[in-house]
Amino acid sequence: MLKLHGFNASNYVNMVKFVLLEKDVSFEQVTLYPAQEDAVLAVSPMGKVPVLETDQGHLCETSVILEYLDDTTDGPAFYPADPFQRARVKELAKLVELYIELPARRCYPEVFFGGQVSDETKEQTREALLKGIRALNRVADFSPYLAGDQLSAADALFLYSADLAKAVAGKLFGLDLLAEAPGSAELLKQLNERDSARKVAADRDAAMEKFLKYARGGK
Known part of the structure; x- marks a missing residue:
C-alpha cells in the first residue's frame, strides 16, 4: 500500500x-x-x-x-493524454506554484503564525501576487476548471494555494486577490465542496493545533 x-x-x-x-x-x-x-x-x-x-x-x-x-x-x-494539453496543465500548475503560492508563503509568518515580516517583503509580495493572479487569468479557462471541463493537477495546486494567497492578500493588503481573475473564486468554492476536499479540510482542522505547536517550537 x-x-x-x-x-x-x-x-x-x-x-x-x-x-x-x-x-x-x-x-x-x-x-x-x-x-x-x-x-x-x-x-x-x-x-x-x-x-x-x-x-x-x-x-x-x-x-x-x-x-x-x-x-x-x-x-x-489528472493529466491529459494529449501532449499539448498535458503540457498546458503543467504550465497552469507551475504558474500557481511559482507566482501565487510561493510569493504568498513569504508572508505566512505574519498572517498565520503571529510573527512579523518587513514592509519591503509585504510590498514585494503584494506586487508578486497581483502579477501572478493576472498571469493565471490570461491562460486559465475557468470553464469550470483551470484547463477546461476536466479536473486536473493544476486544480489540485490551485485549491491549496489560492485560499492561502487570498488570506494573505486580504489580511495584509485589504485586497480581494481572486477578483483579479474572474471565475477563480467560483472555482475555489466548487473545489472546496467536493467530498475529497471536505475530508482533507476536516483532517487539516483536526491537526492544526498540533501543527501550530510544532511551528512555534513546541513538541
Whole structure:
C-alpha cells in the first residue's frame, strides 16, 4: 500500500491527498514534519514533505508524485493524454506554484503564525501576487476548471494555494486577490465542496493545533 508521509496542515501534502482521494486509491498516512534530521533526509533529500512511499522506494516533490500517481493508479486522470494539453496543465500548475503560492508563503509568518515580516517583503509580495493572479487569468479557462471541463493537477495546486494567497492578500493588503481573475473564486468554492476536499479540510482542522505547536517550537 502507498504511504503518504507528511502532516495534514501542509498544503502540499493536501494536494497529493486530494488526488489520492479523488482517485479512490488506498493509502496510509504517516506523520512527518520537515526537518534536517538524518531519518527525514533519508526519505526526503531536502527534508521537506510530502513524501510518497512506494514498493520501489520514496518519491518527493508534489508535481513528481502527482505524475507518478497518474501513471500507476486507476481513477480519473489528472493529466491529459494529449501532449499539448498535458503540457498546458503543467504550465497552469507551475504558474500557481511559482507566482501565487510561493510569493504568498513569504508572508505566512505574519498572517498565520503571529510573527512579523518587513514592509519591503509585504510590498514585494503584494506586487508578486497581483502579477501572478493576472498571469493565471490570461491562460486559465475557468470553464469550470483551470484547463477546461476536466479536473486536473493544476486544480489540485490551485485549491491549496489560492485560499492561502487570498488570506494573505486580504489580511495584509485589504485586497480581494481572486477578483483579479474572474471565475477563480467560483472555482475555489466548487473545489472546496467536493467530498475529497471536505475530508482533507476536516483532517487539516483536526491537526492544526498540533501543527501550530510544532511551528512555534513546541513538541
